[in-house]
Amino acid sequence: MRYGQIRHYDVANGPGIRTSLFVTGCNHHCPDCFNLEYQDFTAGDPWTEKETAEIISYLQEDLTRGLTILGGEPFEHPQALWEILTQIKTQVDKEVWIYSGFIYEDLIQDSDSLELLKLCDILVDGPFIKDLKNLSLRFRGSSNQRIIDLKKSLGQDSLVLWDEKSRDD
Numbered sequence: 762m763r764y765g766q767i768r769h770y771d772v773a774n775g776p777g778i779r780t781s782l783f784v785t786g787c788n789h790h791c792p793d794c795f796n797l798e799y800q801d802f803t804a805g806d807p808w809t810e811k812e813t814a815e816i817i818s819y820l821q822e823d824l825t826r827g828l829t830i831l832g833g834e835p836f837e838h839p840q841a842l843w844e845i846l847t848q849i850k851t852q853v854d855k856e857v858w859i860y861s862g863f864i865y866e867d868l869i870q871d872s873d874s875l876e877l878l879k880l881c882d883i884l885v886d887g888p889f890i891k892d893l894k895n896l897s898l899r900f901r902g903s904s905n906q907r908i909i910d911l912k913k914s915l916g917q918d919s920l921v922l923w924d925e926k927s928r929d930d
């Protein structure tokens with residue numbers, strides 16, 4: 762797996778101050794993609810143990826609420842991300858958001874993707890659709906995209922959206 766960047770402090774991709782990881786490689790090719798350069802599977806740098814340690818150190822800071830994984834398409838690399846998240850979680854337990862151009866109903870049909878989802882708390886799903894673009898939406902670009910509470914959804918076999926009002930931010 763390759764990655765385009767790690768942001769130490771990010772306030773745009775999930776609640777609170779977060780560390781974010783942008784993987785590279787995506788086959789969705791959404792018109793008006795917000796990260797065109799990260800569609801390329803050869804963009805960025807190869808992931809190593811150094812990057813895993815870097816993320817762990819950022820997440821260990823008290824002010825960092827969690828980790829967000831986006832891209833590119835994270836679910837082009839479900840096994841690699843599963844291994845990285847498993848390693849991170851042995852050192853620090855913080856909330857994990859993950860973005861995908863695939864929809865939840867399709868991701869849970871794929872065993873590797875399902876295992877990765879089980880390590881995450883929130884999924885923002887679906888491709889960016891230009892005609893449904895809405896700048897007033899939090900943490901997503903178009904109104905087809907859903908913010909899904911994975912702990913509740915995977916636990917009860919029905920989709921539960923994130924309850925934004927229950928959060929303290």
Ligand code: SF4
Nearest residue numbers: 787790791794833862
């Ligand atoms: S899923 Fe994201 S990275 Fe991939 S083409 Fe669509 S907007 Fe771009």
